Structures are given as C-alpha cells and as structure tokens.
Amino acid sequence: MYPTLLALHSLVRWLVLASLLLAIIYAYKGWFTNKQYSRSDNIIRNIATSFAHIQITIGLFLYYLSPLTTYFLHYFKDALHQREIRFFGMEHSFIMFLSLVLITIGSSKVKRLTDDKQKFKTMAIWFTIGLVLILSSIPWAFSPLVSRPYFRAFF
Template sequence: MYPTLLALHSWVRWLVLASLLLAIFTAYKGWFTNKTFTRTDNSIRNIATSLAHIQILLGLFLYYLSPLTTYFLHYFKDAVHQREFRFFGMEHSSVMFLALVLITIGSSKVKRLTTDKEKFKTMAIWFTIGLILIFSSIPWAFSPLVHRPYFRVFW
C-alpha cells in the first residue's frame, strides 16, 4: 500500500502544480485586464483547491505509513539532526500544510467577494504565495539537500 500511495502522491503533485499555475495565470490575466469572473474561472479555482486538498490527504496517509516519518517520530532527538528525516518528518509536511491553508483561505475569500477584479486579485495573491511555498518544499530531483525522482512507478 505504501509504494502505491507514494507513487500516487508523486503523480498528483503534477496535477496540483498544473492546476495552480493555470489558476494563477487566469487570476493575473483577469486582474490586469479587468475581465469578468466567469463560471470557468470559478471552476479553475475550485479544481486547483480540490486537487491541493486531495494531495494533502495522500500526504497525511503517507506521513503515518512512511518509514522515514516513523523513524522521525520514534527517534526525534537523533532524527531532527539528520536532513532527510527532518525534511520529511517536519519541514515538508509543515510547509505543505501551510500552503494548503493559504490556498484554502484565498479560495474561500474569492467566494465571498462581489467584484470581479477583487476576486481575481485575491486568487492571484493567495494562490501565488501558496505555490511558492509548495515549490520551496518539494523534494526536487535536482536538489542537493533532499531529492526524489520526478515520477515514481506504481510497482
């Protein structure tokens, strides 16, 4: 089960990134061109937020199944001084959770706003901050600190 969830988490990451980039592009375009906030724009916002929530749920399941985080939780005093264990046991999960909170707040604010420009502006700002946090905490394949492959296989 763990390898399947890990692969799924790895693949859904790309859906989250793509949907957030689309939402941010849509938001900035609408904000700067005074576009009307349409049902399509709202759907893009909703899909990006929903995919981020799905990803965090997969991540929470992984957190409790992962041998890395199990070691981190059981041997905290030693593990906190080891980059890989600290990253997955504390840093990755905390920053990703914060990013999800910011994206959710932004999405929720958009629903309550009345003017189109404010909707686009709010979505642009909150989603951009969330995406920057996500980018900073993904274990990219090129990272010299903690790295993982871009795509994991399901077997």
C-alpha cells in the same frame, strides 16, 4: 499500500502544480485586464483547490505510513540532526500544510467576494504565495539536500 500511495502522491503533485499555475495565470490575467469573473474561472479555482486537498490527504496517509516519518516521530532528538528525515518528518509536511491553508483561505475569500477584480486579485495573491511555498518544499530530483525522482512507478 505505501508504495502505491507514494506513486500516487508523486503523480498528483503534477496535477496540483499544473492546476495552480493555470489558476494563477487566469487570476493575474483577469486582475490586470479587468475581466469579468466567469463560471470557468470559478471552476479552475475549484479544481486547483480540490487537487491541493487531494494531495494533502494522500500526504497525511503517507506521513503515518512512511518509515522516515515513523523514525522521526519515535527518535525525534536524533532525527532532527538527519537532513532527509527532518525534511520529511517536519519541514515538508509543515510547509505543505501551510500552503494548503493559504490556498484554502484564498479560495474561500474568492467565493465570498462580489467584485470581479477583487476576486482575481485575491486568487492571484493567495495562490501565488501557496505555490511558491509548495515549490520551495518539493524534494526535486535536482536538489542537493533532499531529492526524489520526478515520477514514481506504481509497481
């Protein structure tokens, strides 16, 4: 089960990034061109937020199944001094959770607003902050600190 969830988490990451990037592009475009907030803009916002929620749910299951985080939770003092274990046990999970909270707050604010320009502006700002945090905490394959492959196999 753990390898399957890990592969799924790796795959859904790309859906989160693509949908957030698309939502951000639409948000900035709408904000700066005074476009009317349409049903398709709302669908894009909803899809990006939904993918982020799906990803965090998979991540929470992984957190409690992962041997790295199990070690982190049981040997906290020693684990804090081990870069990879600390990253997955504390840094990655905290930053990703914070990102989800920011994206969710932004999405909720957009739903409540009535002014189209404010909707786009709110979505652009909150989603951009969330995306920057996400990008900073992904274990990229090129990272010298903690790296993982871009895609994981399901078998």
